[in-house]
Amino acid sequence: SMLQMWTALTTMLLLLAAAVAAASGATTHGGCLPSCGGVDIPYPFGIGPGCFREGFEVECINSGPVLAGTPLRVVQLTLDPDESQVMLPIGWQCYNVSDPDDTYNNWDYGNTTMNKDGVYRISNTHNMLVVVGCNTVGFVASKRTEGGADASAFNTGCMSYCNNSASAQDGLCDGVGCCHVSIPPGLTDNYFNFREYDHSTMMEYSPCDYAFLVDRNNYTFRRSDLKMNTKRTSPVWLDWAIRGNSSISGDIPSCKQASKTDQYACVSTHSDCVDSTNGPGYNCKCSSGYQGDAYLPNGCTNSMFFLVNVLIVTITS
Structure with a gap:
């Protein structure tokens, strides 16, 4: 009928x-938290003993998920595609007004180790490296190799230059006040460095150099970024896999x-x-x-x- x-x-x-x-929604082991702070936590990720595969532990801190053993806040975890989005710190160095060539003790290279168990790689298809500043070369380095403290498997970066305080333009990141470059696959951790150049004539409008990885679709340069907050974080996609x-x-x-x-x-x-x-x-x-x-x-x-x-x-x- x-x-x-x-x-x-x-x-x-x-x-x-x-x-x-x-x-x-998230699919988890029975008795395990299915989410934290509105973020689904599907297995092999998990919170608490017996709820995750080795290397995939997530901690729920202050009502928000972070990758275990790191300060990295988790924005999203997905099984297909196998990606996670986290907030990574930026790298920076700021020059001394009285001695513009001196950056000693006034820098942070954003060094973040998130790969104790080798699970993550920084996505080369979703992210780019951005360097902001006038008269700077910034680069991202791969995980340290056995060749010593300064040895890396590779570095990739770009140069940004300004003729004067009006050179940099909102929305443009092509080498004037801001440059960007694709990254290779295989990048395991977050680490930046710079080549130092004379900033004596530009301290007023470009006192620092900055470098960060960011979702390709999630950053637009603004001239005000030449004085950005050094505590800033940026959204970055990680590829994850069963590796151990x-x-x-x-x-x-x-x-x-x-x-x-x-x-x-x-x-x-x-x-x-x-x-x-x-x-x-x-x-x-x-x-x-x-x-x-x-x-x-x-x-x-x-x-x-x-x-x-x-x-x-x-x-x-």
């Missing part, structure tokens, strides 16, 4: 809404290797393994037609298949 059809349709819409809400595996000594597994071990992370049925595109390791995705959390047993579900079955049962009953 028409009433049965209407009841079935209403039921299906309600179930669809519930399924969409469940799929968009105690069963493979000294090796970070690919999908093919990991699937043969008891550490394999893609535990849900209807899940697929994908090798990481930024650094070694792999990620887990729900198979086509399924959604949810591939890192949990039975985490990938086919809500549409379930709804069609409910609809058929409802109509025929």
